[in-house]
Amino acid sequence: MTETERPPDAEPALRTLAMPADANPNGDIFGGWVLAQMDLAGGVAAARRAGGRTVTVAVEAMRFHAPIAIGDLVTCYAEVMKSGRTSITVAIETWARRRRGPVEVRVTEGIFIYVAIDDDGRPRPLPEVTAES
Secondary structure, three states: OOOOOOOOOOOOOEEEEOOHHHEOOOOEEOHHHHHHHHHHHHHHHHHHHHOOOEEEEEEEEEEEOOOOEOOOEEEEEEEEEEEOOOEEEEEEEEEEEOOOOOOEEEEEEEEEEEEEEOOOOOEOOOOOOOOOO
C-alpha cells in the first residue's frame, strides 16, 4: 500500500471475515461472494438515503484490483454519488486487511444502482434531502 492508498475516512457500511466456504481450491475468495458483500453494503447506503426499502437494479461498473484470501478482514465503504426521482447511485470500495499483518489493500470497487420501492415492490419517489440527511 502506498501513502496515497488508504481506506476511506468514513464509517464502513459492512465488515466481515472471508471464510473457507467462500473460497476456491486455491484459497482465493470467489468474485461472486465479494459482489454479494458489496451489494449488501451499497444496500445499506441506499436504504438510508431512501428512508426505507430499496432493490438493486444494476451494477454499472465493477473492477477487481487484488484477490482476497481466506482469513482476510473485508471492509466495504459505500457512498451515495447521486440520486434521482426513485434511483440511487452508490460507489462502493472494498478493502482487505490481510490476515498476516496490518496491511490494507483496496481489492474491488464498483458502482451500483438501487431503486426505492414501496410495500408492493413498485418504485416510489425518494424523500427530499434535508440538512439532517
